Every structure is written in C-alpha cells, then in structure tokens.
Amino acid sequence: MASPPQTTTASAATSSSAAMLSRDQLLRLFKRFDFLTSQPDVKKRIADAVNDKQNALFIEKCVFIVLVQEAVAVTTAIQEEILLEMGIDPRFGIACLGKVNMVYENDRDLMIQFYKFVSKEELACDEAELAPNEFAEKMHAQHKLQEQQLEMLKHIRKFHPDDQSAILEALRQQLEGANFDNSAAVLTSDKIQEVVRRRITPFIRAT
Structure with a gap:
C-alpha cells in the first residue's frame, strides 16, 4: 500500500509571509482543474449540487425558484481534491489562490493562466446554473x-x-x-x- 502523500503547509515555509504555492504547482492545479471540469461526470456533479438545492417559495400565488449557489462550493471542493492529489494541504492551497495576484503580479504568463483558471471556474458554474x-x-x-x-x-x-x-x-x-x-x-x-x-x-x- 502506498504511503499517504506528504502535505504542504504554511509552517513548512521559512516564514508564514513567504508561504505560497510554487509557479509549477499553480500551473499543475490550473491544468488539472481545466481538464476535470470539462468531463461529463464532473459537469453532472456540479449540476446535481445546484439542482439538489432548489427551493420553491410561494409568494402571492407566484412560484419563485431559489437556486442556492452550490456550484462554487463544488468547484472549490474539486480544487481541494486536486491539491490533495498533489500532496498539498487544501486549506493552504486555497488560501494561496487568493494571493496569486500579489505574489506573481510580474509573471505575465502565469497571470494569464490564472485569469483563464478563474474564467473556467465561472463557466463551470454558469453551465450548471x-x-x-x-x-x-x-x-x-x-x-x-x-x-x-x-x-x-x-x-x-x-x-x-x-x-x-x-x-x-x-x-x-x-x-x-x-x-x-x-x-x-x-x-x-x-x-x-x-x-x-x-x-x-x-x-x-x-x-
């Protein structure tokens, strides 16, 4: 049986302020997320999460369908699963995504890939909703x-x-x-x- 992957945490860095996913790790995450969210079973997973949260509200004889925004929760879960596959603590990895703009602002090519990643997540949610x-x-x-x-x-x-x-x-x-x-x-x-x-x-x- 293979031993479980070692996780990367903020404490593993030389200082908490310097803790960040590497360029290669980010690119691997972006590429894997793009692949997975293009698969029919993953698309169905996101759509099912949205459909399961439908609630009917009856107001003045009209029916309003309230869709709770579950799509983002599922895409975030997918990102966490990818990070686990990479041997990275999901909480640390997700936190790093919020710092990409600041840490890699001068890396033109990486920022382009990051914007594509953000766009892909939005499209995956839109397709479900x-x-x-x-x-x-x-x-x-x-x-x-x-x-x-x-x-x-x-x-x-x-x-x-x-x-x-x-x-x-x-x-x-x-x-x-x-x-x-x-x-x-x-x-x-x-x-x-x-x-x-x-x-x-x-x-x-x-x-």
Whole structure:
C-alpha cells in the first residue's frame, strides 16, 4: 500500500509571509482543474449540487425558484481534491489562490493562466446554473471575449517588458475593481497607450 502523500503547509515555509504555492504547482492545479471540469461526470456533479438545492417559495400565488449557489462550493471542493492529489494541504492551497495576484503580479504568463483558471471556474458554474440557451449565449460572448483578449495580448507583446508589466498591473487592478468579472479582462488599445504614457511621462519630466 502506498504511503499517504506528504502535505504542504504554511509552517513548512521559512516564514508564514513567504508561504505560497510554487509557479509549477499553480500551473499543475490550473491544468488539472481545466481538464476535470470539462468531463461529463464532473459537469453532472456540479449540476446535481445546484439542482439538489432548489427551493420553491410561494409568494402571492407566484412560484419563485431559489437556486442556492452550490456550484462554487463544488468547484472549490474539486480544487481541494486536486491539491490533495498533489500532496498539498487544501486549506493552504486555497488560501494561496487568493494571493496569486500579489505574489506573481510580474509573471505575465502565469497571470494569464490564472485569469483563464478563474474564467473556467465561472463557466463551470454558469453551465450548471443556466438554461441551455442562456449558457449558449454566455459561451458565444465568452468566445468573443477570448478573441479580444488574444488581440490584446498580441498588442501587449509589442511593448518593452517594463511596459508590459505596467499594462498587466493595470489589467489586474481593473479585474479586481470589477470583482474578476470576465468582461473586465480586456484593455482597449487606448487604455494600453495611456498606461504606457503614464509610465514614461515621469522619466521625461526628470530629464
């Protein structure tokens, strides 16, 4: 019998402030979550959790179906299961997800994967909660958004690495301000140029 995996905890780090999942661990988590939430049985698991929490309220002869938001609880449980597979304390791992923006804000590629991870979780929940036609509309909008994001990334790569970092920081702030709503995951060309100008202007004034 294989011995149980050793778990990673905050106390295992040299200091509590430095305790964080590594880049490779995060990427493994994102990739595994993307795979699992694409599987029919996992989709059914999320949908069943939502359906099991339906409650009918009778108010003035009208029936209102209240869907308790169980989808997020299930996707979080899936993330915890993945972390256990990786030999990581789930509580520690989930806490680390809340610090990705702060710890890895200058890692452009990782932040892109993180935003995709957040988007994937939202879509998994939407698929469980929305009617098929509503979800189809959501997916169409999502594909359009992804095309815009791709064009944005192509545009960003034309800039100096320091400018790219400033642009991604502006994107992070925009996402946080919108509570990570997917619609906020795009910067227009004008906004990108504005970010670059703001970064350059202090140097011009100093010369």
